[in-house]
Amino acid sequence: MPLIDDNSIANDDLLLRRVHRSQWIYDDNLGRSRPTSQAFDTIEMSVDVARIHTAAGRPILSALGAMPDFALTSFQAGLPRAHNLAVCPDPEPANDAHAVVFGKKGKPFIKEAYRTCVWVHSPDNVDPNWRQPA
Amino acid sequence: MRAVTSAVFVEDSPRNVALSRSPQKGVGAVSEASVFSHACTTPPWRDVMSKHVVVLANLPDNWDSYGASSVSLSIANAALCFVESVSTSRTPQPAIVPTNDGKLQVEWHTQGIDLEVKIISQSAVSYSLEDSRGDFPSVEERELRYDLTDLQRAIMRLTARANVG
Numbered sequence A: 001m002p003l004i005d006d007n008s009i010a011n012d013d014l015l016l017r018r019v020h021r022s023q024w025i026y027d028d029n030l031g032r033s034r035p036t037s038q039a040f041d042t043i044e045m046s047v048d049v050a051r052i053h054t055a056a057g058r059p060i061l062s063a064l065g066a067m068p069d070f071a072l073t074s075f076q077a078g079l080p081r082a083h084n085l086a087v088c089p090d091p092e093p094a095n096d097a098h099a100v101v102f103g104k105k106g107k108p109f110i111k112e113a114y115r116t117c118v119w120v121h122s123p124d125n126v127d128p129n130w131r132q133p134a
Numbered sequence B: 001m002r003a004v005t006s007a008v009f010v011e012d013s014p015r016n017v018a019l020s021r022s023p024q025k026g027v028g029a030v031s032e033a034s035v036f037s038h039a040c041t042t043p044p045w046r047d048v049m050s051k052h053v054v055v056l057a058n059l060p061d062n063w064d065s066y067g068a069s070s071v072s073l074s075i076a077n078a079a080l081c082f083v084e085s086v087s088t089s090r091t092p093q094p095a096i097v098p099t100n101d102g103k104l105q106v107e108w109h110t111q112g113i114d115l116e117v118k119i120i121s122q123s124a125v126s127y128s129l130e131d132s133r134g135d136f137p138s139v140e141e142r143e144l145r146y147d148l149t150d151l152q153r154a155i156m157r158l159t160a161r162a163n164v165g
Helices: A050-055 A060-064 A078-082 A107-116 B002-008 B014-041 B046-057 B073-086 B149-162
Strands: A014-020 A024-027 A032-035 A044-049 A070-076 A086-089 A098-102 A118-121 B095-098 B104-110 B113-121 B124-131 B139-145
Touching: A014 A050, A014 A060, A024 B095, A024 B104, A032 A107, A044 A050, A050 A060, A060 A070, A060 A118, A070 A078, A078 A086, A078 A107, B046 B073, B046 B095, B073 B104, B073 B113, B073 B149, B104 B149, B113 B149, B124 B149
Parallel strands: none
Antiparallel strands: A014 A044, A014 A070, A024 A032, A044 A098, A070 A118, A086 A098, B095 B104, B104 B113, B113 B124, B124 B139
């Protein structure tokens, strides 16, 4: 069932998404690490709203939980909306900051997301040696 | 695996030369030709890549914490087959990443080329291509079966660029 965009999440609200270490890549063209495009390619993309964590007195890194193999990236809610995607609050019992970016993610959105997203907790913070062969 | 393998055995593949000679030269020659070809065309990162794919194939369900599916063995094999088939000893190392629907994606982001190849099955891939130098028209998303010639051309070009300077 399609979810409806909800402007209780403002365009300048920061959305947080966990990125598993298997989806960290180094982009030579950009000269930096970033999430793979696949980190954003899902119909119902779960995110946390940073403002809700901070309003509750929690650090935004609490979006990582206790998961050691994850980095945390961020983008503003206005980005998916600019690509006609819905941003919807979806609080869960264990996470009142949970929200969903709903809709089929086209390549233009995915490319802009992976090129402009900002690490809140970067791969180098998680593992300084992550680019070395296993 | 059959389609990917056969698709990459086109005229520009050094590996094809060795393999196509094999039936005509007997068992000993087959072995030597194959080993020679392997040594000339195998990328130095091949073993590292293979180990990495094994790691990805062992990810459990929900590896991304958002409900992703695990990667099937057939997809892992198809990805390895694809990478080995389109690469030479000078091809830059691609990234291989899991997708949330249990597939793998092979990516190059170097030399001005952004090339992403999603391994859909043992006989199909989809790819997107962007070249900031304009040698290739952008491809937003295209599915290929059997004939990977366009894809190979892009990989050969990025290999050539990587070895120019």
